[in-house]
Amino acid sequence: MANFPPSFLDEVLSRTDIVEIIARHVELKKSGSNLMGLCPFHHEKSPSFSVSADKQLYYCFGCGKGGGAFQFLMEHDGYPFPEAVEYLAEKAGLEVPRDTQRQPGDEERQKKAYDLLSRAADAFSRALYNQGGEKALAYIKQRGMPESIVRSYGVGYAPAGYGFMQKVIGNDNRTNAQLEAIGLLFKGDHGYGDRFRDRLMFTIRDRRGRVVGFGGRIIGEGEPKYLNSPETNWFHKSDLLYGFSEHRDTIRKEKQLIVVEGYMDVLALAAYGLKIGLAPLGTAIGERQISEIFRLCDSPVFCFDGDRAGRQAAWRALERMMPILKSELSPKFLYLPDGEDPDSLLSKEGEEPFRNRMNSEAKPVLETWLMGLKLLAGQGAEGRARMAKKADTMLATMTDTYLSQAWRQEVEQATGISLKRHLRHASATPSSAAESRSVKLNTIEERFLAGLMQKPERFRHLPEVAKNFFIDNAGVKSLYMRAFSIITDAKDSNTDIARQLVQELPDDQAMISRWVNQATVQDIEYESLLLDMEANGIRWRLKRGPDLSESVLLQKRLTELQSQQRKLTEQLNETGA
Template identity: 35%
Template structure:
């Protein structure tokens, strides 16, 4: 059975080797790759590496794609392995027939026509008729290298200039209409060029093959931006502009930056931020989100800071929610009001743009902001309505693990209450236990509660960094935790992944491996907290010999705090129906019954 190159490329794009190989081979992340014991020969020291598009063993030399792996481990022929993987990827295997072979040949012909058109438009940009287009790109700050890299071009105002040029290469009218290069009038007149008097941005597939164009008018014509129509080659909802140029850097870094337009993508690449892509004039679609996740687990969506940008970001978040999976999400970066990536880079330089991207917020935080912050919830009815709106968003998440994590995080934030010890004396001299939720307590009180909880999270992380050997005792319990802060949670997951192989490591080795894996920023934040400094040698790494009594005390205090948070959540639903005194008595009764040490958990 023969498979077209396009089908095999799509299959490989949909299935990451690490996902397929990781089902049968234990892999540990090492920087941007994954490492494990080779399944093809016996070894004690891992020499088997899995990359974004292939695997390689430096011990026995075995090498191949995800298809090769299935063939060799399951004793399947090439067609059998392709059919098995296609079923997993949700792809229909094309039937090997004369019709399919003809279709594949036709696609090659269409791609050839698009390549000829792209070369023609590039040439026109350097001709006298293209002077206005070249001036436009120069005014936007693009150098010759960038213009050549993105193959920018110009379409003169003549109705048949491209048609005449392609006719010399035996490209007929029907083929030009099929590729969207020409348009045939409804009245039966001869076809005319689709793009006229516009600068052109070639749109390619992930292999760099030209499949469409985007054009921008330089005058007052409408529409300002015009994309090729849908064709056998081009489906706008599945395509990302700049993907072919971004893939090498994205595969190396595991990162992607999504912005709003052609010029933003090009400006970012020219500034050295060469992981930028963009949808094509539409809101980010489900197909585009899945395409992003095949390359990067948490792409950064960068939007303008104005109301329209906020709205676009919120739409992208809503569309992403049902698709979320463990380890697959989005982050959001908002530019200063009135700026886009292109203008910010030209005005303040690439460093300013990098700062924006480095402050990108996780989806969970961004969604909280859009729904909760600024809402009027000063009555029980309004609070209930706001909580319902937030829960409705969360329950759009299909994956049960991600949904549960979101819900628990939001519950603790939404219903968080200050400690009763923080109350004040009433006029009669009795301590007031009046409750205020996170939306309406005095400024700074909610932040203090969150900061206290996060300090406990970070201190627990520090303990495992200090004493990796204690993971043997607490591995299951530590593995089931879920920290509130996304950065701390990512570090916890990385620490669990690292220590789960139960290989002996000292503190310095753990810190070094996590830093190599891209967690240097989170480690730095934890290593500089006041509580951790006491466990460090002067001028050195974390002290490797923290006393067992300290470990047990901090671990016990952490579990007490987790338990009390759970008690609060359990009572939150009934709290509005109880008096303040009754609630205080109920909390005290549960605390005493469960043996929670109140002094170990000062909020």
């Protein structure tokens, strides 16, 4: 991972408006001092997702996700941290410091590679409509694909024979080597040759919409029927989904996603207004791809042919899904009638009946699993034993212990056989450090910290005793004391403590974001909280049994605090706050 200078990260964030980043995906409305909307990370009917334009932090009070602009791109769009930084830096017009690159010249090579891939996509698109592309174009028209879809998704044609790429891009040694590195040429005994020849070409983009590779379908006879770009520094087949960048926003907006088997299925769905389809790149879907799918939608429909091959593909997808299934996810499986695919069904039924089929015929994942187990196991007592044994093996891969227990009960009921109990350590469940942190705070402590983060200048006026408020709470002690240091070193009172803490303590960013996005802690409430914090600290010290002289002083101070609190309560009652 690149090591970006803190000053550069600060500059990127200072030029980034998190509201603009989030508003592309979430409809935000003013609510008090913050903005509220439906959380893009989980399904909800009433808004619990808050964005602080002032502090540039977001937090969902429903699912607990929170952070800044970098974290949103990582959690929501799946960017690795370096790519999130580079993306926002590019938007802000900043050049990434060269010393953060892995190797000298890496950035230049990367830009050149993306440029060549984009130029190749344009060349394939033009070739589809030029002389020699008639056969591929006829196939596209025969499949009922409108030209608008063909052009917007970058469908093209790789001409038969050799030399096309060299003709349109260049034939010098350096260019040939670059084209080989990005998977468009191969080097044989007689020099360089085109990898894709006489194929209908599908442009494959990464999550940022950059062209990273291609899938090619043979026109006429030949093997293999489908050919993908080879693995390169830019193209990793197991990480990519066809249609991801094109359909991501629609999927999140409609909260619908259908996983289909091939490129043409995705395009057919889009042609009928269903821009919610994704497909693996010609091979069985993998765990990383399924994780990406669940990031987009918690209730995707996995669509397969109803024949034996389709059911086998569905079973493989289900097996890969089990380690990452959670109780809040509700995937479904849809089997199409024999001999049908999404393309053929859409041409017969149209968009609305197909949507209805998704809603009414798709089976929940548990039902699909139980049916698959029964088909695998067979009949009789031996079949029930095989079913229980297979179920036991698969349940051992699950990391959500509650879901695993629920599924185990269903199998035991179906087979009449008690299964083993697989105990898993909590660390087996993959989760971010921010999500796994559990910090215990009472209501007063929670609101007090919210008040400080919302108005950091309050740190300057805290009494000396305040430094001991969280001395026995390891979860927030270091964060709290670091905030004191920041405000002490700050040259002015406008220092954004929350942003600096998020950068220095990324594991705590969800907690910091929660405080920032809470209902505003007004000054009179903050004064009351400060009194309560000191009073609670004194009560804690009195319980530890101090000597007599210290006990007398503490009791006297507690009485003073209680008197001040009563006066504040009277003020609150008078103002109606």
